[in-house]
Amino acid sequence: MSNENTLPQPAEDRPLAAWRKPFLEALSQSPNISRAARVAGISREWARQCRKADPEFAAEWEEALEEGVDSLEEACWARAKGENISYQFTKDGKSIPHPVTGEPYCEPVFSDTLAVTLLKAHRPEKYKDRSAVDVNATIKAQPQYDLSILTDEELEWLERIQTKLEAHTNKA
Structure with a gap:
């Protein structure tokens, strides 16, 4: 893998065919447009212009992004299930030996946060957050009174x- 920092300055006059493959490969490995553009030796803006101008390239771009996200999701699942191994070290940086085998001691590393996030994404009906705002909710209406039982004098007073x-409310 080449060092991204040693690439030449972006050249917008480079044809798409010259940088298409490294750009798409980088995008499929890490779905980050800035990084993919650096790897390909172009600017993000030039990549976006070419994407707008070429529907086939736009479709390849989307596929590369999907592959990158799939790869990230796969890594997240592994971490959520504790499939990653972490070796234990002392403060001096020396590996801690396992008390029985003498091999470097290691243990799985879990991520509850990733597990919850993935469950919410894949089974929202079961794991989604339950708080909700009802945008159609109405304020409880004032009780309705039978005004026919009032005298004319009482109705004028009420008006x-x-x-x-209402005048006071309109001032506020």
Whole structure:
């Protein structure tokens, strides 16, 4: 693998055929457009312009991104299940020997956070967060009163109160 820092400066006049393959390979290994552009020796902007101009390249770009994300997801699953091995070291950097075998001591490294995230992504009906906001919720309406039992004088009094309250509410 070449050192990304030693690549020449981006050259926007380079034809797509000259950098297409290394760009797509880098994108499929790590779905990061900036990194893929550096590997290919071009700028992100030039890559995006070529993507807009060439539908076939755009489709290959999307496929490379999918491969990169699949690879990342595979690594996450392995870590979530503790398939990664971590060797234990002393503060001096020396490996800790296993008490029975004498081999360097190692243990699996789990990630509960990755496990939860993956479960939410793949089984949202079972593992999604349960808090929700009902955007269609309504404020409980004021109780409705039978105003027919009021006298004319009481209705006028009630109208004056309502007018006063509405005027005060409109000022606020």
